Amino acid sequence: MSGDRTALVFEGQGGDAAGIPAALDRDCPVCGEVLDEADAALGFPLSKVVFEGTPDELRQTAVAQPVLVTIGVAHARHLLSLGVLPAYLAGHSIGQYAALVIADAVDFADAVRLAARRGELMQAAVPDGVxxxxxxxxxxxxxxxxxxxxxxxxxxxxxxxxxxxxxxxxxxxxxxxxxxxxxxxxxxxxxxxxxxSAPFHCELLTDAKNAFATALGDVTFRTPAISVVDNVTARPLRAGDDIPSLLSEHIVARVRFRESLELVAASGVVGEIVTCGPGHSLLKMIGKTAPGVRAVSFDRYMQERAPSSGGGH
Incomplete structure (x- = not known):
């Protein structure tokens, strides 16, 4: 499948946390570089949490969100290094932050810090059991x-x-x-x-949304260099779109993932979707929404490339 017929879609929270350590290869130069960047940006060893954290720790929103952004970016950068040139990018909830990084709409260091702050605010917004x-x-x-x-x-x-x-x-x-x-x-x-650990994408997180708007105000965003289909609007982000406002609204708004996939499938330029991030929860969604588009996980894609690319990631 040619590169310009590929879309990359990034996993969100809610999948199997136990699969996170296996999603990155310690020996992969691209993965190691992204993990080092994340550790430096956050000021603590997120890489240690990825490989040594318990499933319960990895399920905590304040941890899971920067971890998911880091893994998604590592997978996508590895694909780009192999010559994959995506026509579209999309993410499921926190996955959109990885999409924005790959589209050069925001620096990775800013995105992973925002993901950590977003997770902290969302986790603290609603008491356990409420x-x-x-x-x-x-x-x-x-x-x-x-x-x-x-x-x-x-x-x-x-x-x-x-x-x-x-x-x-x-x-x-x-x-x-x-x-x-x-x-x-x-x-x-x-x-x-x-x-x-919290009820996402509903009005209970209004306080988190308002507080997160302050953090977003300290970050520079650019017009995406690759089309990113926004979760809130289910349309590609354009020049002049207020990305911080949309990311703030994103915390309480519905994730319009089905509509986003339908747009990608209807574009007529995408014949293959590669999912980036741990787990395979997006594959069934893509299969039901866009059955005419081949969907494959990052791991499977790398296995298929192994004979010509020399192995793993």
Missing amino acids: GAMVAVSGIELSEVLDACQEPRHLGVVGVACDNAPGRTVVSGTSAAVEAVVTACQDEGAVTVELPV
């Missing part, structure tokens, strides 16, 4: 949105992620989310609670 996130599959977005209307007297609740046809995530106050889950199950949905 909120929840639940994946809902088997019914369409419109049905889940309808189910979210009834229990609002119990607290905040809404669709946090529109991941693929028939695959959404509900987020909010625990009691309200539980009521929505029951209503969705009555319609035949299958539901799974997500192992995250």
